[in-house]
Amino acid sequence: MILLNKKKFLNIVVDFSFQMRPEANIMYFKLNRKFVMRLSRYFLPLMKETPADAQIISHRLMHRAGLIHKTSAGIYSWLPLGLRVLENIERIVREEQDRIGNHYIKMSTIQPADLWIESGRYDAYGKEMLRIKDRHDRDFLYGPTNEEQVTDIVRTHLKSYKDLPLNLYQIQWKFRDEIRPRFGVMRGREFLMKDGYSFDVDFESAKKTYQSIFQSYLRTFRRLGLTAIPVQADSGAIGGNMSHEFQILAETGESTVYYDKRYEELANSANIDFDELSSLYAVESEKHDPATCPIPEDQLLVKKGIEVGHIFYFGTKYSEVMGLKVTGSDGKPFHPEMGSYGIGVSRLVGAIIEASHDDKGIVWPEAVAPFKVMIIDLVNSDDATMSMGCQLHKALISMGIDVLYDDRNERPGVKFATADLIGIPYHVIVGKRSTETGLVELKHRKTGQVQEMTLDHIIEKFNKDKS
């Protein structure tokens, strides 16, 4: 079924308040708050050479594709294309946090040292903490994590067990002063992280919270187009600490993960069963011993992984030491049980590239791609091809699809190479012949598959994808 037939399509084109503003940076029209970007005016500084310190493929590709600018060792600024990916990841992470009822807050990046002295971690944290003195010579730090700060918020405002369970999360910049920052945004010093903190009345409730986050993380990574393996990070006895690291599979990963092959099937089922999944064997190489491995070798998969998430139950550790107490149902005060839950949002940009690229460049999963469609106008000086290209991008934008229009005065080969390098999932190629035949080429970046189609069929295809 063609949802948007020719008649309707033409009506939409007529209805649009299309604007061509040569003096501005963008040829755009606005519909549903979406803008069409014209590549000749877009700030996309592609690089042929990559910095000497870019050792891994994601780091090189992020520079070559104009996603980031290096400000200092381990400190990056995000350029428009990279920021679109970062924000897509952020949006998906937030949606999945909101879905399970967590509350979105934003804590300051700068924290007073007092809070960390109270928790006992100020000295323990070592040189990775960026320590700061303000103009009055008082001690502050750039938050590497926020257990202390969130405990301070909750102890100030929470009074009763009736306000529990409570789960506060944020997506905020953090700083860890790595001795040797490397791998670009994968191990940077300033990085964007989602960190969440839970407060529960007792262990049973805390365990339910932990399980709900565990399932939510798997959903989050799946939506990002990734396969994530939750690896037990601490083998404490039941009733003690619970902790899992989430490793996404990438051939170039730093870690090696040994895991039960039944895992992938279970993780992709509609309802993730925590008990079933977390009981499966999954460990990092240093914990794997063939002699004691509980599952037969033919059931074992060995793959490379990148850590992108970490969840951790730590009971009353911070609520006790920082004096967080609320009144229980029996009228007596008690220390809530806590856990913390992190996802490396900026790290994920690099990790996704490690998991999804080829020799031509990045292959973005659709959910995080900076644009879904790139229209490549091969003629560019011809009114007829531009008119076709414009018609198409108006129709796609009206469907809420992000489009980048390559109107640069470049050879076809350069345009194809750019589209491949920056990893846009679909390329629509409009050439001289298109204006005669009415056909354009639709190329799928991931498979390389090319189909000749009419504009109507392309619109039909993307309409189907949406529904």
Add this chain to the structure above:
Amino acid sequence: MILLNKKKFLNIVVDFSFQMRPEANIMYFKLNRKFVMRLSRYFLPLMKETPADAQIISHRLMHRAGLIHKTSAGIYSWLPLGLRVLENIERIVREEQDRIGNHYIKMSTIQPADLWIESGRYDAYGKEMLRIKDRHDRDFLYGPTNEEQVTDIVRTHLKSYKDLPLNLYQIQWKFRDEIRPRFGVMRGREFLMKDGYSFDVDFESAKKTYQSIFQSYLRTFRRLGLTAIPVQADSGAIGGNMSHEFQILAETGESTVYYDKRYEELANSANIDFDELSSLYAVESEKHDPATCPIPEDQLLVKKGIEVGHIFYFGTKYSEVMGLKVTGSDGKPFHPEMGSYGIGVSRLVGAIIEASHDDKGIVWPEAVAPFKVMIIDLVNSDDATMSMGCQLHKALISMGIDVLYDDRNERPGVKFATADLIGIPYHVIVGKRSTETGLVELKHRKTGQVQEMTLDHIIEKFNKDKS
């Protein structure tokens, strides 16, 4: 015309995948990524007492309404309700930046001192700059502004006059180590700011850019529900520096602004004429001298204002000293002309409250309100009223309207006071009698006007508002 008639409304209710999860923090259903919040499970720590340092009304109300948590002097964390307002402002600021073709980037908060030594501002900036040494004893700082950093990005990546004009902007946390932080988020140390930077080939082009930002700022503040007066900040000769501060009118403002009363009419016209508007008399009190004032007294208005924006043209100051050069159309390298443009995003939350409150609390302009509608269920234990309340909030959410449902076990007076304090624009009051008569009360927070209406009429009203 009732866009959503009874039949359709009931269909929507049936279609919804409504979920009641007592174990989660939110009774919600999802449609268009919108969630309905249940106040009994929302993290809204209302305060009866306000901190001793809260001298001005916005600071007191932000604490009382549970918008922020004070982490340290001049350093605040944003709680859920406050963060919703902050993000609404951020969204509007971004939309207006995107509309004029500016490119969205995100620079790091931490900058190397080297860049500021290069520009000559490292020593000049004084104690307001938060200076930091990393573990290798290298000098860094928490960016108070970003002229140096953006110039570094542009000199690295821009080669030709063909890439101009270019305008890069970001919304990012900044730090200024104020000697006496006060007025809550209005003069905090860590704050969220939109800062933009323009690069042009020559003065004529830079002037056009400046004018376009000037007009864009007026549109932005108007959309935020504010009246902003652009006050000339520097009276340099034509061809020299151009600079305007944007003062929003608030009875409790710090500044006193003297301005031509024709201003408000011109600023609210559909097409803002820069030349006409910027030629009108508007100065701060220290520059106003009745003896030399060029306009007659009966044409002069005197009002209190709060500075929320500042735009500044500074020519080749940074491009020269930092060696930013691009090739001109004549093949010769030249230094681009620059300007910078700031809006105090977190400051605006306080400023809007100063401009819009009464003795009962905050009166949010609709565009920035954390929720547009608050449903007040006076019975709460009664299935019939809850069913009416739920029906209504499902319908409103399906229209993309944010709703907070007060299901707390509190007296009506407490519920009314909360709704007034936190400033939600519309309150819908569902009482015992509503289930018999089919009528609920719709109260407008700003005017206090109350109307009895059916649910259908409320839905009709909000549908009309949208179109």
